[in-house]
Amino acid sequence: MTAPLLETRGLTMRFGGVVAVDAVDFTLEEGELRCLIGPNGAGKSTFFKVLTGQLLPSAGTVRYRGRDIAGAAPHAIARAGIGIKLQTPSVFNGLSIRENLWLAARRKNGAKRADAVVDGVLSLIALAGSTDRIVGTLAHGQRQWVEIGTVLAGEPDLILLDEPAAGMNHDEVGRTAEIVRAINRTTSLIVVEHDMAFIRMISDRITVFNRGSVLMEDRADAVMRDQRVRDVYLGKKAA
Amino acid sequence: MIRTVLSLRVTLLCALGAAVLAGLAPQFVDTFTLLQATVFVAMAVLALSLGFIWGFGGILSFGQAAFFGLGGYAYAVGAFNFTDSTVPVILSMLVPMLFAALLGYFMFYGRISNVYVGVITLTVTLILFNVVNSTAGDAYRIGSAALGGFNGIPSVPGITLPFTGYAFAPEDDWYLAAGCLIVVFVGLKLLLASHFGRVVVAIRENEVRASLLGYDPRLYKLLAFVVGGGIAGLAGCLYTLWGAFISPTIFGLATSAQIIIWVMIGGLGTLIGPVLGAVAIQVLVTEIGGQQLLDANFVLGAILLVFVLVLPAGVVPTVERGVAALWRRGRRGRPGPAEAPAAHPLPGKALS
Amino acid sequence: MDLAAIVGLNVLSGIASLVLISLGLAIIFGMMKIINLAHGEFLMLGAYATVLSTNHGVNIWFAMLVISPVFVGLVGILVERTLIRVLYGRLVDTMLATWGLSLFIVGLVTMIFGNTINGVPTPLGGFQVGAYRSDLYTPFLALVALLLLCGVVVVLRFTRFGLIARATMQKPDMASALGVDPDRVYMATFGIGAAVTGLAGGLLAPVSGVAPTMGSAFVAKAFITVVGGGASILAGTASASLLFGSINQMGSYLTTPVFGEVILLVAATLLIRVLPEGITGRFFRGSL
Numbered sequence: 001m002t003a004p005l006l007e008t009r010g011l012t013m014r015f016g017g018v019v020a021v022d023a024v025d026f027t028l029e030e031g032e033l034r035c036l037i038g039p040n041g042a043g044k045s046t047f048f049k050v051l052t053g054q055l056l057p058s059a060g061t062v063r064y065r066g067r068d069i070a071g072a073a074p075h076a077i078a079r080a081g082i083g084i085k086l087q088t089p090s091v092f093n094g095l096s097i098r099e100n101l102w103l104a105a106r107r108k109n110g111a112k113r114a115d116a117v118v119d120g121v122l123s124l125i126a127l128a129g130s131t132d133r134i135v136g137t138l139a140h141g142q143r144q145w146v147e148i149g150t151v152l153a154g155e156p157d158l159i160l161l162d163e164p165a166a167g168m169n170h171d172e173v174g175r176t177a178e179i180v181r182a183i184n185r186t187t188s189l190i191v192v193e194h195d196m197a198f199i200r201m202i203s204d205r206i207t208v209f210n211r212g213s214v215l216m217e218d219r220a221d222a223v224m225r226d227q228r229v230r231d232v233y234l235g236k237k238a239a
Numbered sequence: 240m241i242r243t244v245l246s247l248r249v250t251l252l253c254a255l256g257a258a259v260l261a262g263l264a265p266q267f268v269d270t271f272t273l274l275q276a277t278v279f280v281a282m283a284v285l286a287l288s289l290g291f292i293w294g295f296g297g298i299l300s301f302g303q304a305a306f307f308g309l310g311g312y313a314y315a316v317g318a319f320n321f322t323d324s325t326v327p328v329i330l331s332m333l334v335p336m337l338f339a340a341l342l343g344y345f346m347f348y349g350r351i352s353n354v355y356v357g358v359i360t361l362t363v364t365l366i367l368f369n370v371v372n373s374t375a376g377d378a379y380r381i382g383s384a385a386l387g388g389f390n391g392i393p394s395v396p397g398i399t400l401p402f403t404g405y406a407f408a409p410e411d412d413w414y415l416a417a418g419c420l421i422v423v424f425v426g427l428k429l430l431l432a433s434h435f436g437r438v439v440v441a442i443r444e445n446e447v448r449a450s451l452l453g454y455d456p457r458l459y460k461l462l463a464f465v466v467g468g469g470i471a472g473l474a475g476c477l478y479t480l481w482g483a484f485i486s487p488t489i490f491g492l493a494t495s496a497q498i499i500i501w502v503m504i505g506g507l508g509t510l511i512g513p514v515l516g517a518v519a520i521q522v523l524v525t526e527i528g529g530q531q532l533l534d535a536n537f538v539l540g541a542i543l544l545v546f547v548l549v550l551p552a553g554v555v556p557t558v559e560r561g562v563a564a565l566w567r568r569g570r571r572g573r574p575g576p577a578e579a580p581a582a583h584p585l586p587g588k589a590l591s
Numbered sequence: 592m593d594l595a596a597i598v599g600l601n602v603l604s605g606i607a608s609l610v611l612i613s614l615g616l617a618i619i620f621g622m623m624k625i626i627n628l629a630h631g632e633f634l635m636l637g638a639y640a641t642v643l644s645t646n647h648g649v650n651i652w653f654a655m656l657v658i659s660p661v662f663v664g665l666v667g668i669l670v671e672r673t674l675i676r677v678l679y680g681r682l683v684d685t686m687l688a689t690w691g692l693s694l695f696i697v698g699l700v701t702m703i704f705g706n707t708i709n710g711v712p713t714p715l716g717g718f719q720v721g722a723y724r725s726d727l728y729t730p731f732l733a734l735v736a737l738l739l740l741c742g743v744v745v746v747l748r749f750t751r752f753g754l755i756a757r758a759t760m761q762k763p764d765m766a767s768a769l770g771v772d773p774d775r776v777y778m779a780t781f782g783i784g785a786a787v788t789g790l791a792g793g794l795l796a797p798v799s800g801v802a803p804t805m806g807s808a809f810v811a812k813a814f815i816t817v818v819g820g821g822a823s824i825l826a827g828t829a830s831a832s833l834l835f836g837s838i839n840q841m842g843s844y845l846t847t848p849v850f851g852e853v854i855l856l857v858a859a860t861l862l863i864r865v866l867p868e869g870i871t872g873r874f875f876r877g878s879l
Contacts, residue, residue: 299683354682354686359815365807537697540698544674551684
């Protein structure tokens with residue numbers, strides 16, 4: 001039996017008196033596509049930030065392919081093979097679409113190979129129009145795709161997507177789901193999303209976060225039927 | 240990447256033109272003008288150092304004067320101690336680069352904000368001024384060079400070539416300064432087109448994103464800062480050669496402020512802007528020196544205020560944008576293909 | 592023993608002068624997160640106000656303690672209304688603008704009064720400690736510095752303005768939600784910061800040469816004190832002045848005054864490497 005791709009034990013993030021992530025034990029196997037759901041403030045984005053080194057965890061371990069990466073610098077974690085799309089589009093606004101992707105691809109490739117990787121990713125995310133357009137002038141949905149493309153161009157082994165379908169219309173959500181499924185053929189993913197329709201299109205297994213802890217973890221249909229999950233989403237006190 | 244290739248070709252062509260002009264200049268102008276042009280060009284090199292790290296790296300250094308001064312002093316001290324100029328010229332870049340590496344390590348690896356970077360670099364410059372100012376007397380000698388405190392170092396030897404022992408005449412200093420400007424300009428263009436340069440610009444655009452792609456922002460900022468320090472040091476060497484003299488006033492607030500003003504009015508995110516800004520302001524300061532009514536600080540301060548309030552983008556980017564807008568309007572007015580040209584706004588400069 | 596007393600007095604004077612020259616800057620930085628690069632020129636204007644008033648027959652105490660702070664306070668309000676307010680939220684542009692202002696003021700004062708060094712005699716006499724002489728003005732400066740710090744405590748803790756100020760320091764948007772007009776708070780803050788700086792300038796006039804460019808001699812120390820202290824006005828200024836003042840004076844005593852400054856700078860840089868948010872960013876968090 002091989003070690004899991006990602007494994008956290010007792011991962012905790014405190015801000016003063018607030019515990020945003022509370023002793024989370026989380027395991028992701030190689031090749032998995034996992035969705036994280038939970039009400040606002042459940043700690044999903046904070047969990048992502050700890051995983052990628054943007055926040056220093058207060059306690060606990062993060063093992064990626066058996067290596068402890070908790071507290072490493074963001075660039076070191078990225079080099080280890082984890083890519084992330086942040087909740088609000090985080091792109092190089094002043095650069096062109098192609099330059100955004102190229103910077104990601106060029107880190108571990110030579111110039112020629114980087115161009116090839118960029119072409120491959122561009123054909124997957126299939127942005128309409130010229131790729132020389134400046135990213136800052138694009139619409140919100142398009143910038144989301146540029147960011148996903150940028151993450152892909154870095155060729156990570158694990159991709160974290162924080163609300164990839166937020167602010168998209170129905171067609172765009174469908175396209176994004178297609179892209180996510182295509183990515184999953186070669187790469188493991190963790191996806192934070194609120195849009196249940198989107199989750200149904202992509203989901204495999206779902207982990208539910210509430211108040212910083214894992215409430216439950218199961219297949220999508222089981223999660224949707226669960227009374228506790230309904231309670232936390234409707235704001236009732238979970239008994 | 241087509242745009243980059245095209246722009247590089249244009250740059251090389253312009254550089255070639257500038258080299259020819261610089262080569263012919265001594266035939267057409269008198270020695271006095273040539274001397275003045277030499278110092279303007281030296282200052283343009285200094286402007287490029289800040290134009291690079293601030294305009295492209297987003298690092299607001301208020302202390303470029305520190306590296307400029309260190310370069311000047313390193314050359315002067317070296318020139319008294321070595322027979323030919325190879326080592327002094329290398330020192331004039333190496334010493335500021337080492338200093339920049341040390342200072343940059345503390346600033347960037349301490350992850351301090353842009354505002355603090357400004358304050359610290361400014362403070363360092365002021366302290367250097369105080370230190371060098373107090374090095375009068377025989378106790379402060381490096382080899383056979385006396386630092387001279389507030390009096391500075393007079394009669395600094397000029398460039399002497401190795402092996403032949405040829406000593407430079409004023410025209411040679413002009414060729415050297417103009418050559419340095421062209422080499423630094425083209426070199427920075429190439430650097431910006433390289434992988435390294437692109438990452439530096441990307442970090443200015445979005446530091447978090449760059450680090451999440453696996454680039455260490457601290458390292459790239461530090462390297463850019465060191466490159467800027469070396470170029471400023473080279474400018475200091477050229478400046479010292481021009482006057483055969485260097486004094487602590489080079490570390491003064493006035494120098495630092497002027498560098499900021501050159502880059503600010505020329506335009507951030509361009510290389511030609513700082514060069515033009517440096518020449519324009521120096522012409523202006525020379526003019527002010529010739530009259531009694533207005534004080535130079537007063538005029539420079541007013542210019543800086545006006546630019547921050549009215550034209551924060553600087554002259555070159557504003558003109559570029561204006562020309563682009565006019566060109567689009569001209570195209571639209573003409574009958575032709577119905578398809579409207581795609582808008583290509585210039586990259587917005589997120590500076591703060 | 593006498594020597595120890597004199598060195599102690601010097602350390603005290605070093606700390607006091609750091610408090611004096613940096614408190615006004617700290618007030619503006621702590622409340623508005625703005626680094627005022629014209630701070631040195633505010634000091635210079637305070638010193639000029641004292642020198643000019645005294646030369647025109649005004650009592651020196653009145654000139655130092657009333658005319659200088661009032662005059663520079665008014666200049667501060669004028670600057671806030673015409674410059675700072677326009678650039679609010681653009682920190683880097685604000686720094687550049689205040690630097691432009693700094694040059695502008697230096698040039699203006701040079702054009703009006705010439706590039707000469709003026710001075711006023713030091714009031715109060717001297718006293719003897721064994722074989723060493725010292726003047727009474729130094730302990731007086733320390734007393735004023737202490738009173739100013741106490742004044743900040745009283746204002747922040749016991750007045751309505753202090754309450755608003757503390758709220759603004761912690762959360763600007765919350766203060767405006769409380770029905771406080773942040774615009775007026777900022778104007779008052781900048782005015783008060785400038786007035787304190789003007790007072791410091793007036794007090795320093797007798798012990799330093801008064802010239803248009805005198806500001807640059809003080810700004811470096813003021814900046815590192817404020818940056819080293821962090822965002823809390825009182826705890827930051829007090830702790831950083833205490834630390835840096837001692838280091839500077841002890842360094843000067845053991846080597847030379849210039850190397851005292853170098854040691855100070857090295858210490859400050861190391862401190863910022865270890866504590867990027869200043870002393871109060873790590874310790875005394877949320878203090879005044």
